[in-house]
Amino acid sequence: MPTKLLIGLDGEGSGDRALTHAKRLAGLIGECEIVVAYVIEWSPFSFQTAEENAKRHQRREEELNLAHSRVVDPAVKQLVDEGYVASGVVKHGDVAETLNKIAVSCGAEQIVVGRSSEGGFSQRLFGSSTGNLVMHASMPVTVVG
Template sequence: MTTKLVVGLDGLSSGERALDYACSLARLIGDCELVVVYIIEWSPYSFQTPEENAERHKRREEEISTAKKRVVEPAVEGLAKAGLTARGVVRHGNVADTLNAISQELGADQIVVARSRESSLSRRIFGSSTANLVMEATIPVTVVG
């Protein structure tokens, strides 16, 4: 049975550290698929006019396309060149909730993420995405420093 690792990317060097660790882990495991995931932070809780909602949908589609081209596709291509099995996913949502949901949908065995780079004020008010994921995840989470 193939082991599935979900790797959370953030488009920064911390995401690259998570990806590097997941590559090492995949090589140790052998029969392993890496699912590279980029979450665009988004909240469904806003009150807008129908026109604003239509524009928001268009903007969301553009954000997904940009994230695929700039972050996910290069990562998946690099993994394929390294001889690893990989695919990419981009979604909008709360980072912790969405990473966990994707992991459940795919039957993943583990989530690999890097330590959050959020500002200390934001982290104190809202909690970090990484910490929230560790507390809420239904499968093991590895946090790379």
């Protein structure tokens, strides 16, 4: 069974650096699968009307499709084109908690994320989310600068 690495992308340069590092790790490991993940921050808690909730569900689906087409699918295609075994996933939720859940569910050995001041996922992650991910993840976390 191949080793699995979960890469948390943010759609920014820091995610590209995390992906580059993951490819290096995969090369060192040998038989390895890279799982590309993008988490859209989303709170399930809201007090809205039924109409607002219907629109929210539609917006949520649009966000999932957009994240796949702009971030995850191109990264997976690049990896596959370069000869790596790769798959992708987009989820809504708390960044740290959701990345850990994805990693556990796919059997990842390690989570790799990028650090940057460019914004996006890494900016959100490097507040309490990074500390939460690093301190509570079920496997090692590598933060790439």
